[in-house]
Amino acid sequence: MAVKLDLYKIFCEVAKCQNFSKAAESLYMTQPAVSQAMMQLENELEIRLFTRTPRGVILTNEGELLFEYINSAINLINIGEKKLMESKNLMAGELKIGVGDTISRYFLLPYLERFHNKYPNIKLKIVNRTTLELCTILKSGEVDIAICNLPIKDSSLEIRTCMDIHDIFVCGEKYKDRISAPLSFKELAEFPLILLEPKSNSRQYVEKYILSKGVKIEPEIELGSHDLLLEFAKINLGISCVIKEFSQEYLKNNLLYEVEIVDEIPKRSIGVCFLKSVSLSPASIKFIEDLESK
Structure with missing residues (x-):
């Protein structure tokens, strides 16, 4: 297995460079040695991994499938080796955090500021993705921890709750004057609704709950950010779910108004997630402790 691991490392570099010579240069090897290694790996696996082209090589379909898994595995190995070199007193290292735009702005910023002031030598890398994408890159080793909208069902992840949140509907002056009593979901569905994009975990949670009450909601406008939901509702383009x-700044300043609903949507949470199978770095442990000490 040790020999094959070396071959897999060379395989990943060739796949990334799409050229034997460039991969050899990156690996401090000779081009013939790289070519021989790939020939050996193809022979052992009894499958063709690369297609030769005038400019270099490209992965075959089988090669792409293998690369997806091997690259993730090597990323995790590299992370493990790097964590061993980190100082326990957090004088060096890196913390890679995956987070969505909304949570980053409204929840995470003060924690980042406090952590950076306390441990200035820890390099922070922030990756913004949707909740679904965050779970994927967390499992591939691209980030150490992810801060996501819950619920998430994934047996490979440890999930710890950080903050409860409530989904509400809001409107501007135009719709406020038209609503005189709490709305049922059926009545709500008759208004022009503004929701996040379908892949959003927040949108799916709200839709699933309302559907459980026998009502299917169809938005007239779909947006990619929480801030736009607020702004579109403010100019009376419809009723937004936020x-x-x-949304406290908008509500306190009467820029938006909460629409009362007969059946309130149950609260959910924001949580920090990490792989059960991988030990956390000292920086990750300290950051999670800070999140939980709120």
């Missing part, structure tokens, strides 16, 4: 805790 997170109450992240």
Whole structure:
């Protein structure tokens, strides 16, 4: 297995460079040695991994499938080796955090500031993705921890709750004057609704709950950010579904108004996630402790 691991490392470099010579240069090897290694790996696996082209090589379909898994595995190995070199007193190292735009702005910023002031030598890398994408890059080793909208069902992840949040509907002056009593979901569905994009975990949670009450909602406008939900509702383009805790500035200043609903949507949470199978770095442990000490 040790021999094959070396071959897999060479395989990944060739796949990334798409050229034997460039891969050899990156690996401090000779081009013939790289070519021989790939020939050996193809022979052992009894499958063709690369297609030769005038400019270099490209992965075959089988090669792409293998690369997806081997690259993730090597990333995790590299992370493990790097963590061993980190100082326990956090004088060096890196913390890679995956987070969504909304949570980053309305929840994470003060924690980042406090952590950076306390451990200035820890390099922070922030990756913004959707909740679904965050789970994927977390499992591939691209980030150490992810801060996501819950619920998430994934047996490979450890999930710890950081903050409860509430999904509400808000409107501007135009619709406020038209609504005189709490709305049922059926009545709500008759208004022009503004929701996040379908892949959003927040949108799926709200839709699933309302559907459980026998009502299917169809938005007239779909947006990619929480801030746009607030702004579109403010100019009376419809009724937006937003997170109450992240909309306080608009609500307190009467730029938007909460629409009362007969059956309130149950609260959910924001949580920090990490792989059960991988030990956390000292920086990750300290950051999670800070999140939980709120």
